[in-house]
Amino acid sequence: xxYNAALLLAPLAAAxxxxxxxxxxxxxxxxxxxAEILNEKRxxxxxxxxxxxxxxxxxxxxxxxxxxxxxxxxxxAPGPNDLRGPCPGLNAFANHGFLPHNxxxxxxxxxxVTMEVVGxxxxxxxxLAVLGATIDGDGTSWSVHGTPPLGVGGPLARFGNGxxxxxxxxxxxxxxxxxDLYEAGNNYKLVVSQFQQLIDETPSGFVDLNSLTSFxxxxxxxxxxxxxxxxxxxxxxxxxxxxxxxxxxxxxSNHSAAAPVGELxxxxxxxxxxxxxxxxSFKVNPGQEKIPLNWYRRSRSYPYESTYFLxxxxxxxxxxxxxxxxxxxxxxxxxxxGVDINNLTGGAMNSQNFLQGNNFACFAYQFAAQAKPDLLGxxxxxxxxxxxxxxxxxxxxxxKIDDQLLMQFQGYARSKREGILK
Numbered sequence: 001x002x003y004n005a006a007l008l009l010a011p012l013a014a015a016x017x018x019x020x021x022x023x024x025x026x027x028x029x030x031x032x033x034x035a036e037i038l039n040e041k042r043x044x045x046x047x048x049x050x051x052x053x054x055x056x057x058x059x060x061x062x063x064x065x066x067x068x069x070x071x072x073x074x075x076x077a078p079g080p081n082d083l084r085g086p087c088p089g090l091n092a093f094a095n096h097g098f099l100p101h102n103x104x105x106x107x108x109x110x111x112x113v114t115m116e117v118v119g120x121x122x123x124x125x126x127x128l129a130v131l132g133a134t135i136d137g138d139g140t141s142w143s144v145h146g147t148p149p150l151g152v153g154g155p156l157a158r159f160g161n162g163x164x165x166x167x168x169x170x171x172x173x174x175x176x177x178x179x180d181l182y183e184a185g186n187n188y189k190l191v192v193s194q195f196q197q198l199i200d201e202t203p204s205g206f207v208d209l210n211s212l213t214s215f216x217x218x219x220x221x222x223x224x225x226x227x228x229x230x231x232x233x234x235x236x237x238x239x240x241x242x243x244x245x246x247x248x249x250x251x252x253s254n255h256s257a258a259a260p261v262g263e264l265x266x267x268x269x270x271x272x273x274x275x276x277x278x279x280x281s282f283k284v285n286p287g288q289e290k291i292p293l294n295w296y297r298r299s300r301s302y303p304y305e306s307t308y309f310l311x312x313x314x315x316x317x318x319x320x321x322x323x324x325x326x327x328x329x330x331x332x333x334x335x336x337x338g339v340d341i342n343n344l345t346g347g348a349m350n351s352q353n354f355l356q357g358n359n360f361a362c363f364a365y366q367f368a369a370q371a372k373p374d375l376l377g378x379x380x381x382x383x384x385x386x387x388x389x390x391x392x393x394x395x396x397x398x399x400k401i402d403d404q405l406l407m408q409f410q411g412y413a414r415s416k417r418e419g420i421l422k
Contacts, residue, residue: 044319045315046212047315048311049308050209053307057261059257063299064294065296067292077095078094082094082102083102083148084144084287085103085164086164086187088289089252091274092290092291095288098113104143104148104152104157107133111125114128114129117297118251118252119251119300120251120303121304121306123388124305130384131170131382134382135169136162136165136166136170137160138153138156142162144163145162145163145188146161146164164187164188167182167187169421170236171187172237172241173229174232176244176245179194183226192284195273195275195282196279197215198212198215199269205265207248209250212249216241216320220322224333224334227329232323232325235367237323238326239364242312246312249264252264252272254296255297255299262298266279306392321355328410329411331410345398346402358395361393362390365390365395367401368382368386370401
């Protein structure tokens with residue numbers, strides 16, 4: 001039986017932005033896989049995008065990331081002046097010399113490492129690297145933690161606050177393993193109880209995207225209940241928060257010949273997060289994240305590009321619509337209130353069409369362009385990277401989003417007062 005493109009994409013339309021579906025329709029392999037999904041009458045799941053974007057799993061021995069003796073990328077523990085922050089992957093890259101060991105790197109170095117070591121797509125890699133340098137650094141480089149010490153970076157490096165200093169701008173609430181800044185006083189120290197909760201989601205011994213998304217839902221609810229400053233921002237909540245979860249599975253899984261789509265065992269996860277010991281008695285080793293031995297990155301045929309990521313983000317929202325509810329606590333714990341999207345976007349979007357087509361992604365990406373840089377004049381490079389990220393989505397140009405409407409939320413207002421959002 002033959003199907004037209006609209007029918008083929010019907011089971012995916014509820015989850016994937018229209019720009020992504022157009023790309024699928026133009027690819028005969030992906031379209032065929034969509035037909036197979038239709039025939040299987042698959043139920044929506046957090047990993048729905050996998051069989052669309054990795055239609056024919058494959059493996060090549062060159063996917064091995066060699067960090068063993070003689071590789072030149074042996075593990076080296078960080079010193080007291082080396083920067084290690086909230087992202088376990090970036091910490092591991094620095095510990096193995098794929099990034100400078102001091103934890104301060106250029107845009108190109110971040111692009112190269114994320115593409116080569118874990119298989120991020122070039123558009124997504126460039127956007128995230130440029131965004132980091134723009135809003136966390138000096139426009140060309142940035143720190144994986146906070147402001148670099150004297151002698152690290154160029155003369156303007158001291159003006160950048162780094163990834164740990166970007167709360168509600170790049171770094172978000174409801175992290176899988178890190179605390180919320182305004183609840184714990186830091187946003188980069190691993191909380192062993194949260195790691196334990198993540199492990200407890202998967203008694204099988206293997207973490208997958210479905211368990212991570214379920215865990216994210218619980219973290220989301222817990223932070224509304226516990227953190228009076230909880231804020232689910234237009235960019236940090238809608239896109240950065242899901243990345244903190246999907247990146248764990250998409251980038252840390254071992255893509256071996258036996259499991260080419262990826263398999264994330266508890267032991268592999270522990271290595272990436274610098275955890276030792278057994279369940280129930282885990283020990284945190286701060287800054288000592290490691291790439292596992294005999295570990296294979298994702299197939300070079302299937303980079304994790306921005307369209308693939310948005311497919312994952314949209315699938316999660318289809319399961320838990322609350323993830324797209326921009327807002328926060330307004331008057332203490334458990335006072336979450338959603339913002340009026342119609343007012344926030346000047347009438348361009350509303351609560352009815354926000355989750356239709358590409359709207360949620362277009363909104364989040366374009367809000368990111370309004371983030372204030374740590375260094376004035378650093379916004380130039382972000383324009384091109386943002387344009388590339390938005391390209392496949394055919395986004396309408398929104399008017400400047402009125403962030404004054406976000407001042408009712410305690411977390412956003414505090415970030416403004418403390419100068420993080422400038």
